[in-house]
Amino acid sequence: MNSMHSVWTKRFEHYIGEVMKYMRFVFTGHIAIVFVFIIGAGGYQYSEWLKVVQNDFPAEWLVAILVGCMLALSRPITLLKEPDQVYLLPLESQMPQYFKRAKNWTFWSQLLAPAVVYIVTIPLLKEVTELTMSQIWLGVLFVALLKFLNVRSEFAYRYVNRGQAILMDRIVRAVISILAIQTVLTDGIFAIVFLIMLAYYVGTLHKKMKNQPVPYEHFIKLEQNRMLRFYRFANYFTEVPHLKGSIKRRAWLDIAYKWIPYKKGNTQAYLVFRTFIRTDDHFYLWVRLTAISAIIAMFVNIPFVTWIVAGALAFATTLQLKYALLSAGEFRMDMLYPVPRETRNQAVTKLLRLLAVKQAVIVTVCAMMQPQFFIIPIVILLVSELTIRLSK
Structure with missing residues (x-):
């Protein structure tokens, strides 16, 4: 040169x-x-x-x-x-x-x-x-x-x-x-x-x-x-092949695992919850999109706009987390367990519904000063459920 x-x-x-x-x-x-x-x-x-x-x-x-x-x-x-x-x-x-x-x-x-x-x-x-x-x-x-x-x-x-x-x-x-x-x-x-x-x-x-x-x-x-x-x-919108997310302990969220009864049928549910809580990319994705939706609901006093934004972010949250939790191509130790493979899909669906409820509660609390604020949780839960059922 x-x-x-x-x-x-x-x-x-x-x-x-x-x-x-x-x-x-x-x-x-x-x-x-x-x-x-x-x-x-x-x-x-x-x-x-x-x-x-x-x-x-x-x-x-x-x-x-x-x-x-x-x-x-x-x-x-x-x-x-x-x-x-x-x-x-x-x-x-x-x-x-x-x-x-x-x-x-x-x-x-x-x-x-x-x-x-x-x-x-x-x-x-x-x-x-x-x-x-x-x-x-x-x-x-x-x-x-x-x-x-x-x-x-x-x-x-x-x-x-x-x-x-x-x-x-x-x-x-x-x-x-x-x-x-x-x-x-x-x-x-x-x-x-x-x-x-x-x-x-x-x-x-x-x-x-x-x-x-x-x-x-x-x-x-x-x-x-x-x-x-x-x-x-960029990984929130498309797959970045060479990106590897970091892992953190987050001991203060160990209480979340108590919601999962200790039995063989909940093996995948425990692993999926643990994966979400400990993986930075998954956890902060939900935190960021929920925070954005809550801030908009708190400061934008136009109900129609708040409904659209809350629905769009609920769709983005559910779709990206579903893809992230189900599309991991690397080998995992749970693949060796004598547990039916379809239980992982059920565990991811359970987690996504729980996160949608939490997101709906947080955004609704922030929008309580708005007229017709009770429509926001309906929009979030409806969009999340349709995304879970209709997305591949």
Whole structure:
């Protein structure tokens, strides 16, 4: 390869191809419909709230805290692989060219989230503050500058300290970013002081980077963990062949096993319950989708939208857990037991119905302030039962 630029280009092309391969299974027509309802309902609730919001509402601090915390989370995207700590070692003097491209991609890929959050809060700023539109849009430019410095700062800090005490570094940068955004929305020109402080902090870290070896191991581990999070997310929508979920004890849920009577016929029921509780992918899938449904039911006071979202998430929960618990292709010790194979299907069905009831109870409690909230558990239980019976 002629230069480290070509190394980055090939890595980047492979990375984009890998992401797009799985994202086409994530953003399907069903998810698009759910997003449309969620965004529409959220926008309606937001516009209604703006009509009654008090003039003394601390909008500047709210915007500053939300955006500032997002700016501080600036994990580097290096696309490094494990063999690089051997094969790229002779090219260490050329690594600044590679890392320059990596930092640029990190900046542009992570800028969208804080910028969107800031833009969404513009109607609130217009409603409760006396800022002009030019001052408000100047804040967008300021957010971009802060993100640029935060990306450079976290990369340099990880380079120098190998990721040790990264939380303290983020807290420092979050405080500076929050104060900078709050100041640009109030005092204007004085926000430059905080910008200079962050730039000086970045410059100090860059000086410490000189004559230090490249921390290949730290950046490779960081990249592996980042891709693992993406694969776990994609695994909720399609099978990722090389993904292996982690297992945790969760002793505080041992009480759940007492619901299963101790007898030979409940062998598969015990194993299925234990698999669900101890497997991170299965357990957190149910927790996440239930939490999303509960939050929407709590804050979106449009019954029709709440019913649709609750039904869609109940369908997603039941279908994905059924597929995950029944489609395991690896060898299991229970295959040697003198227990009929069909008992596993019965055990999975029993677990799915129990989880549907729990999800219905949690979401209903969160929606008790809504009119006709009693329809939500009917929707969840009906959709879950139909999914169990009709899905293959």
